[in-house]
Amino acid sequence: MIPVALCRDLFLINTALLRAEGNPMAFNIDEQINFLKKIDFFENFDDHELRQFLSVTKWLKVAAETVLIRENTNERVFYILIKGEVMVFKTLEDGIHAVQLTTLQSGACFGEMSLVMDVKRTAGVITRSDCFLLMVEPEIINSSNVFLQLKFYKRFCEILVSRLIVANERMTSIDVVPPAGRLIVVKLPKDSLDINKPKLKPTSTPTPTSAPTSTTSFVTENQKMELPPLPAKKERGVVRAFQRQLTAALELPYNRLVGNRILPLLAGESENTLRLADLVQMDPALSWKIMQVANSSFYRRSVPIATVPHAMITVGIKNIQSILSEYIGIKQRRKAFSGHKEVGRSFWRHSTMVARIAALLRDVLRLNMSSDIYLAGLFHDIGILALDIVEPCFYPHLSDPHSELCADLHAAEINYISIDHGQAGALLGESIGLPESYIDVMRFHHAPIAARTNQLSVALIHLADAFAIQHGVGHCPGTGAEIVAPIGESYAWAIIQEHHRPFSDINVTEFINTFNSELSKTWSSLSDGLTFS
Incomplete structure (x- = not known):
């Protein structure tokens, strides 16, 4: 075992080396704020706003020749370049070379369109030198202080306007526009070639080779239910555009x-x-x-x-x-899930059992919580009911245990609907003035690490959801169809340890085994009285 004193000395030496090379990640929070004030992007931000901003962003140190943004991807992040230089490029048809569109230096931002639109990247970005960046998730900004949001949007508008002016000048000045022969063409790094090769976009949903027709049939309850064709895959649109459809006017089944x-x-x-x-x-x-x-x-x-x-x-x-x-x-x-009763049973069984397991977890852990954790569990997947109204041909495919919905429901929702049920539930909750704790649970129950408020409620529902699926109560009828990460590896345990100090001394693995055993013993009483149509 390495002595504590030696670990401390190594840490101090490493910090000193990082400071020597100008790495802002080595600074304390006040030094980071002072550092950001020297960047043009943050010139109108005060200390409090910068402190808020740093609490929801991540520092990155990236080596030269690293692709940060790839074309035709849906990554929902944008970057602020603190130190270094990056190149914006457009890949040529051979997939090996690219045209340099522009270069950006310290203080610039890129990928900012993801803040307002869920669209595929139209250009790539690669580092030309070692870079220090701040990585920001738009959903985090959109859920932060409204005044901080306004400053960000104002700053982005200023940047976009200045870039538009430059683009207009290039278009109107023949001296500025380079002839085709003078375009700067670069060769892309090997690790970016495959993903940047042009891909043919399918005109319709591909049919599995084993199925001769566009629909698949499954036998359930002595009746043959025919699944509708999956909807065409969609380009990711503006999430907020769904507010027009996901409103209080929806009559949920x-x-x-x-x-x-x-x-x-x-x-x-x-x-x-x-x-x-x-x-x-x-x-x-x-x-x-x-x-x-x-x-x-x-x-x-x-x-x-x-x-x-x-x-x-x-x-x-x-x-x-x-x-x-x-x-x-x-x-x-009106019938939910186009009349596919097995999908409806799975949904209602999952929702109620997650609510009851979450309440049991709260009691076992002896947590004092202001919000109703049972109701948070009951509502956590309400977005599925709303999206089923918007796209009625999608969720019936949960009845097929081999479908891509059962393999990764979140990814399938993004591909076919362009919004996942967590985001949909949060938009619906906001439309009826639901308490923030329930909205956070709906939005982040699949990614508790992203929650900034109501973290304990989010963590409990995340774990209850995982325990329910582990015991065969997921969205796909039958057991074993859904793939979930090991419960013991969930970040939710760290959240519970942070908010409930007595749990810091508990062995998480032993607790999971004991709780699973208790669930198995009490399952019949836990599900007592539940009726599913």
């Missing part, structure tokens, strides 16, 4: 068997409000409707309503009965 159990409680003088609340909380769509009404402008309090019982008290039992009666009547005319 509910579990019909739960609705049938609720109907007797909606007529006459029902005094069993606790029973009504329990049944409502067995279904994501019905709970969503109650929360939507309670958080509407008509009932809005100084703070958002965060639980179903509180919402029922706020709105009033008579009004709740009337709302549910009307909602259930409307929803009985």
Whole structure:
């Protein structure tokens, strides 16, 4: 074992060497802020804003001849060049050479179009020298302080306008525009050749060689259900454009068997409000409707309503009965997932079991939380119901355990819908004024490392989701169809250790084994009373 004193000395020596070569990553936070102030991009940012910015970005040191941005990819990041030089290029048809479009020096930004549009990269960027950069994820900026967002957008507008002026000057000045023979052509590094070779875009979804038709049939419940063709793959559009479709006006489908159990409680003088609340909380769509009404402008309090019982008290039992009666009547005319019952059962079973497992995890860990972790679990995949309305031919393919949806649902959603269910749920939650904790859970439950607020809630739902899938309760009917990363490797455990100090002394592997064993023993009681249509 290396002595602690030696480790400290090695760290100090390494830090000194990094400072000597001007590496800003070696500076403390105040030194980093002072360093950024010397960069043109940040000239109008104050110390507080720079501190906020540094908390949501990553420092990178990149060697020369490294491709940072590749053409025709959908990477959702942009960069600010702190030190060094990069080249913007466009690949030629041979896939080996490229035309140099321009070079950028310290203080420039690139890839910034990903801040406002989800489009494929139209040009590549490669380093021409050793570079220090700040890497920024647009979704993080879009969820940060509104004043910081405004400064960023203003700065990007200034940069884009200045680049447009330069482009106009080049187009109108024959002396500036180089003849074709004077274009600067460079050879690309070997590690970038394959990905930058032009690829033929398929005109339609390719049909597997084993299937002679464009649709696939599966036998379920003694009936032959034919899957519709997958929708055509889409170019990634502006995520915010989905706000026009993912709004409070959407009538989400509910579990019909739960609705049938609720109907007797909606007529006459029902005094069993606790029973009504329990049944409502067995279904994501019905709970969503109650929360939507309670958080509407008509009932809005100084703070958002965060639980179903509180919402029922706020709105009033008579009004709740009337709302549910009307909602259930409307929803009985529409089938979720194009009538594929096995997909619907899997969705509702997964949502309710994740909610119950999350509540059990909270109790086992003895966590004090202000938000309703059960409701957060119930809502975590609500975006799937919304996207099923927007693209009804997509989710029925979850009934095929060999489909790309079961292999990687997130990637398939991006390819075929251009938005994933986490983003869709967050947009839907924002439209009805849902508490931020639920919105963060929906947006980040598959990537807890990206969450900046409500991290504990996000971590618990992420783990509950993983435990549910491990026990065969995922979105794909049957067990073993979905591939998930080992639970023990999840960043969620680090979040729990950070927010709950007593857990720092717990062996995570032993805890997972014990909790899994307890889940297996109590599974029947944990799923007791759940009905899936």
